[in-house]
Amino acid sequence: MAAADGDNSLDPMSILIDELQNEDIQLRINSINKLSTIALALGVEKTRSELLPLIIDIMYDEDEVLLALAEQLGTFTPLVGGPEYVHYLLPPLELLAVEEEAIVREKAVQSLRAISHEHSPSHLEDHFVPLVKRLVGGDLVNSRISACSLFSVCYPGVSIAIKAELLQCFRDLCSDNSLVVRCAAASNLGDFTKVLEIDDIKSEIIPIFSNLASDEQDSVRLLMVEVCVNIAQLLPQDILEALVMIILCQAAEDTSWRVRYMVAEKFTELQTAVGPEITKTGLVPAFQNLMQDYEPEVRAAASYKLKEFCENLSADYRENVILTKILPFSQELVSDTNQHVRSALASVILGLCPILGKDNTIEHIMPLFLALLRDECSDVRLNVISNLNCMKEVIGIQDLSQFLLPTIMELAEDANWRVRLVIIEYMPLLAGQFGLEFFDAQLHSLCMSWLVDHVYAIREAATNNLKKLVEQFGKEWALAAVIPRVLTLSEAPNYLHRMTTLFCINVLSEVCGQDITTKHMLPTVLYMAGDPVANVRFNVAKSLQKIGSILENSTLQTEVKPILEKLTQDRDVDVKYFAQEALTVLSLGPVSRLMLEEEPMPASAGHEYSPLSI
Incomplete structure (x- = not known):
C-alpha cells in the first residue's frame, strides 16, 4: 500500500509532463487539447498555481503545439475560477502573442x-491595459x-484617462517605422473607430485616417478604403463630404x-455609406474614372x-445618370482589349434592363448585348446568354426574338x-431562356439542320445538343419532334448522314428509355444492318451494343442477336470484329467482358473508319 501511495503515475500533472516531453508531436498536441480535462x-487553485506556470514553461515547443495551446486558453476562464481570476490567463497568452509564427499570434490575440469581455473595468485597467501597453512598447x-487588435475590446470599459493613453498608443502604432505594424494598425482602425464617440472620431480618428491614406506605401493606403466605409457609416451627412470624400x-x-x-471592389459599400446626394456629386465621377482606368x-x-x-442610385436621377454618364463608358468596355473586362460587363449589363424599361433597353442595351453575343471569348458569350431572362421579362419574347434571331442565324451559318x-453549345441554354413554344417555332429546324453539317465536329455537337434538349423538354417532345426527323436520315444518300442517325440513337436512348427505344428506334438500327457501306x-x-443494355432480354434474343450473328459473317473484317464484340458483351457477364477487353483487336479494326477522320 505504501508503494501504491507513492506512485504518482495517475497524477494528472505527472501524466501531462510526461506527454509534453514525448518526441511525438501529435501526442503533445493531444495533451494540450486535453488541458481542460x-x-x-x-x-481552480492548482490550475492557477501549478498548471499555468507549467504552460509558460513549454513556450519553446513546436508551432502546432502552441497553436493548440492558444486556442485552449481562450476557453479557460471557468477553469481558473471565473471572471475574478481571468487575468491569470494573460501571461501565457501574452507570450504566445509575440511568437514568430503568425497563425499562433493570431490565435492568441x-x-x-x-x-477581455470577462474582465471587470478595474481588472481591465490593472491587468489588460498594461498588457496592451507592453505589447505596444x-x-x-x-x-x-x-x-493593434486589442484596442477595440478594452477601450470601452476603461476610464477617460486610460482612454486617452490608449488613443496615444494607437497613434504611435499608426506612425510606426515598420510597414507591417502600420498595416496592422490600418486593418484595425475600422473596428477601433466603431467603439469611439463621434467627437473622438472627428478629433482623433480622422487625422489618423488622413495620414494613413497618404502613406508612402500602397499596402497601407489600400487598407484605408474599407476603413473609409466604416467611418462614413458613423459620421453625419453634414460633415461626411468634407472629411471623407476628398480622401476617397x-x-x-x-x-x-x-x-x-x-x-x-468596395464601391457599392461606399455608395451605401455616403448616401444618394454625395453619390450623385462625388461617386458618379469616381465610378466613371474607374470604368476607364x-x-x-x-x-x-x-x-x-x-x-x-x-x-442603388436614387430613383429621381437614376435613369438620367445611367443613360448619360454610365452607358457611354459601358459601350467602350464592350470592345475592351481585355477579355476579363468584357466578361465582367457581360455578367451584369442585362441587369440594367429592369431599371431602364422597354424602350431604353431596346435602344441602349440591345446593341451592347448583340455585340457581346458575337464576342470571340466563350466566357463573355456564356455570361450574357445566362442573363438573357432579364431582357426577356422587360421587352417580351416577340421583340427579343426580332433582334436576337438574325444574330443567332448569322452565327449559326458562319463559314x-x-x-x-459555339452557338450549338449554347442552344440548350437559349432554349431554356426562351421556352418550348418559341424554340419549336424558331430554333428547332436550325438544330436539326446541324445534323447534316459537312464538319464532323458540328454533327457530333448537334447530336449531344439533342440529348440536352430532350432532357430539358421531355420524352414526349422527343417522340413528336425529334425522333421522326432523326430516323429519316437513315435513308439519306450520304452515308455520313446515315451514321449520324446511329449516333443520335445512341445518345437519345439514354434519355428516352426502354419503351421508346424498343418501339421507335431499334427497328431503324436493325434495318441499317443491311447498309451497303461497311462503316x-x-x-x-456498336449501336446495338450501346443500346442493348437498356433493352429487355427477350428483345435481345429475338431481334438483336440474329442481326449480330449475321454481321459476324460479313465480308468486311471490321464489321465482323465489332459484331462479335457486341454479341459477346451482350451475352456474357462482367468477368467475361473484362477478358474480352484484354483481347487484341484485329489489325484492320485498329483503322476504324470513324467520321472523326473525315
Whole structure:
C-alpha cells in the first residue's frame, strides 16, 4: 500500500509532463487539447498555481503545439475560477502573442479578445491595459502587430484617462517605422473607430485616417478604403463630404492600381455609406474614372459593380445618370482589349434592363448585348446568354426574338465551323431562356439542320445538343419532334448522314428509355444492318451494343442477336470484329467482358473508319 501511495503515475500533472516531453508531436498536441480535462481534475487553485506556470514553461515547443495551446486558453476562464481570476490567463497568452509564427499570434490575440469581455473595468485597467501597453512598447515587431487588435475590446470599459493613453498608443502604432505594424494598425482602425464617440472620431480618428491614406506605401493606403466605409457609416451627412470624400476621391485616382482596385471592389459599400446626394456629386465621377482606368483589373472590378451601383442610385436621377454618364463608358468596355473586362460587363449589363424599361433597353442595351453575343471569348458569350431572362421579362419574347434571331442565324451559318460550334453549345441554354413554344417555332429546324453539317465536329455537337434538349423538354417532345426527323436520315444518300442517325440513337436512348427505344428506334438500327457501306454496318453493331443494355432480354434474343450473328459473317473484317464484340458483351457477364477487353483487336479494326477522320 505504501508503494501504491507513492506512485504518482495517475497524477494528472505527472501524466501531462510526461506527454509534453514525448518526441511525438501529435501526442503533445493531444495533451494540450486535453488541458481542460486536466484542469477540472486539478481544481481552480492548482490550475492557477501549478498548471499555468507549467504552460509558460513549454513556450519553446513546436508551432502546432502552441497553436493548440492558444486556442485552449481562450476557453479557460471557468477553469481558473471565473471572471475574478481571468487575468491569470494573460501571461501565457501574452507570450504566445509575440511568437514568430503568425497563425499562433493570431490565435492568441483571438483568445485575448475573447477573455477581455470577462474582465471587470478595474481588472481591465490593472491587468489588460498594461498588457496592451507592453505589447505596444515591445522591441519585437510581432509584439506591436498583436497589440493593434486589442484596442477595440478594452477601450470601452476603461476610464477617460486610460482612454486617452490608449488613443496615444494607437497613434504611435499608426506612425510606426515598420510597414507591417502600420498595416496592422490600418486593418484595425475600422473596428477601433466603431467603439469611439463621434467627437473622438472627428478629433482623433480622422487625422489618423488622413495620414494613413497618404502613406508612402500602397499596402497601407489600400487598407484605408474599407476603413473609409466604416467611418462614413458613423459620421453625419453634414460633415461626411468634407472629411471623407476628398480622401476617397484621391484613392480612386491613386497612383497604385491596387488602391484603385480596392476602391472599385468596395464601391457599392461606399455608395451605401455616403448616401444618394454625395453619390450623385462625388461617386458618379469616381465610378466613371474607374470604368476607364488604364489597368484592366480595375476596369473589370468596376464592371462587376455596374448593376449594383445603378440599382442603388436614387430613383429621381437614376435613369438620367445611367443613360448619360454610365452607358457611354459601358459601350467602350464592350470592345475592351481585355477579355476579363468584357466578361465582367457581360455578367451584369442585362441587369440594367429592369431599371431602364422597354424602350431604353431596346435602344441602349440591345446593341451592347448583340455585340457581346458575337464576342470571340466563350466566357463573355456564356455570361450574357445566362442573363438573357432579364431582357426577356422587360421587352417580351416577340421583340427579343426580332433582334436576337438574325444574330443567332448569322452565327449559326458562319463559314467558320468553330463559330457554329459555339452557338450549338449554347442552344440548350437559349432554349431554356426562351421556352418550348418559341424554340419549336424558331430554333428547332436550325438544330436539326446541324445534323447534316459537312464538319464532323458540328454533327457530333448537334447530336449531344439533342440529348440536352430532350432532357430539358421531355420524352414526349422527343417522340413528336425529334425522333421522326432523326430516323429519316437513315435513308439519306450520304452515308455520313446515315451514321449520324446511329449516333443520335445512341445518345437519345439514354434519355428516352426502354419503351421508346424498343418501339421507335431499334427497328431503324436493325434495318441499317443491311447498309451497303461497311462503316455504317460496323456502327450498327456498336449501336446495338450501346443500346442493348437498356433493352429487355427477350428483345435481345429475338431481334438483336440474329442481326449480330449475321454481321459476324460479313465480308468486311471490321464489321465482323465489332459484331462479335457486341454479341459477346451482350451475352456474357462482367468477368467475361473484362477478358474480352484484354483481347487484341484485329489489325484492320485498329483503322476504324470513324467520321472523326473525315
